[in-house]
Amino acid sequence: MATRSVDFTSDIIKGESIVFSFAADSTVDIVGVDGVKQSYSYPYTTIDTSTWKPGAYTAIINDTTFAVRTFQIVDPTATANKYNQYLSIIDEINIVIESKVQGGGVISQSINNKSLTTESMDSLLRLRTHYMKLANQELARMKGLSSGNPIKSITTFNRGK
Template identity: 75%
Template sequence: MAVIRKVDFTTDIIQGETIVFNFSEDSVVEVVNSKGIKTSYNYPYQPIDTSSWEDGAYTAIINDTSFAVRTFQVVNPTTTADKYNQYLNIINEINQVIESKVQGGGVITQSINNKSLTTESMDALLKLRSHYTKLANQERARMKGISPGNPIKSITTFNRGV
């Protein structure tokens, strides 16, 4: 038997879980999906399988004792992990370019995700790595349901004296 989670749209919904709305009697809930298609649900609420829901931002319009509008996210757990792994691969590729430059390699061009970097300065590479590290940290925090901290503990920057 599937686990049914009661929701009030204050947290994300994982694509594929079974949910039931947790609102008072005589309430009406309208859910507007990421494509703008509206679906109405009346009390008593029946369990809803979210397997066919697309990931993205949704809006819930709740008409019960008061009127409320809430936004929530439907998250596809496999695409979240794929995005995180993609960020890690980009960081590794940038690290390879940096290592080559530090070792005196004459890197003239390097391809990262079908984009060519031509004689990028060390400063530009470090900024690029820092940017993708922040994106990876945000994605990891989102997957774990925590505030974005810094799970990748440190970035070491080497500067040569002039």
């Protein structure tokens, strides 16, 4: 894999080889997800990120100016694993719903250590909807799409008497 020059303005993929792109006589401190600080100084060597844990990191850059930047280490397999886990849960909920529709043949079904033996059809459908929403959010994240329109502000109007 080619080495990428980084200035911590974008995410870094776990396993990527990186080299810092800062001026001579600069120093960079990286604070990891576990709070441990690692210091680097110019001239920078190639860094392998395959052992870095996914999550938010802080870069403290001291060159001609002082800057603090946050960046993410992204595990490219984690999102797909989470998405597949949600699909598996949805499939298990569908099995329970199907059994209930066909005459209540479910004696016991366990999903993520939660027994759905006495769940009503309404609660099963709500649970299924919840996991469908989570799966769709993960799929949108994998494709780089927005998963909805987040509320940006709420305006409350009061009518006078």
